[in-house]
Amino acid sequence: MERKSQQRPLRADAERTVRAILEAAERVLSSNPAATMEQIAEAAGVARTTVHRRFTSREALVDALTAWATRQFHEAVTSAHPDSAPPLIALYQATANVLRVKIGWGFAMSRTTPEDPEVARAHADVLAQCDRLFQRALEAGVLRPDTDLAWARRVYYALIHEAAQNRSDEADDVDELATLVVDTLLRGLGRQGSSLSP
Amino acid sequence: MERKSQQRPLRADAERTVRAILEAAERVLSSNPAATMEQIAEAAGVARTTVHRRFTSREALVDALTAWATRQFHEAVTSAHPDSAPPLIALYQATANVLRVKIGWGFAMSRTTPEDPEVARAHADVLAQCDRLFQRALEAGVLRPDTDLAWARRVYYALIHEAAQNRSDEADDVDELATLVVDTLLRGLGRQGSSLSP
DNA sequence: ATAACTTGCAACACCAATGTTGCAAGTTCT
């Protein structure tokens, strides 16, 4: 959990505080994106002034949160080897990995790319990997030949988003969710022959 | 376009102003949910004080917007006869109708149910109609027998949401979008036999 | 032990957005 643009190392207690603030921010902001610094501070168990000492501004806090989540997001996708593993395998792996991150970091990951160049690059990279994976899936015959890849990607993102909200009980297995997502993406929910275009 | 809790009728010019404000609010808020009254007023071509004369508070404005959109939403679903028409037909009709409303009223419809009892009832009613329709679809063999109906409804909502964002060019036919949604929902995007569970 | 660091607290300055009012000029309705 390294913070950016922080020239000198923090003492252990400060390090803990930063962690607590980021985690509290995620919790509070995911339930209310317009929450105040006061609420975040309270949830983190620190004084509001302390939050301001660690993060120059509200924006800086949110950016740090985003950067942190983005790094994990990138790692989740990359470690599924979407460019080399068989498309279906990679799709499943990436889905499971991303779900693991997205559950618990929903707010941070829902942020649209901020101006931070590092974050923007990571997002773009993930997007590109996703597109290449879908391209390969198409060529491998996993996707129907007439599939609109832009639509496919958006449906995929949306399904992951929905699945991530699903964790009503914590025991809900990520692998189960990933299966549900991939299955829904590929087969849909209809019986064979029930669709509009036969 | 009746406003609630407005005992006396408005003069024609005032009526137009209210319309302009609501439409401007939708436009502005859909691109920036945190937009100020000033920005909304400017987009509506009126002074900020006028907005405050017509709507007691910011909340009142957003509520009016939500109520207005909710009424259209309800009408869109009900007019598809989801309780009597053949499931697949009703599904398609409802999808097309809702898309027509949702394109252009995206912000107002994305609001989570406010405390207004009328709005809450309308939302609940739509939800119930949707659930019954899916139940009938299941029994008619349109959906696979093992389908989780709660998941189905969420996927359906999500697909509609995504499709509504798609109107890059305005000429994008709503019927085409509805077909895409229903098709994706029922068949998914994969080739037959490409899924995880065979 | 002691120097360096971190925190809570209280107090403050600041700003942007909300909401109000009075009045003059313009519009609608009959």
Place this chain on the structure above:
DNA sequence: AGAACTTGCAACATTGGTGTTGCAAGTTAT
């Protein structure tokens, strides 16, 4: 035409959130 209504404008009060500072008390590292 005249009454009733609506609007823009300027000015103002208020509020809530942001960001700052100084200091005393507590913690960490060496």
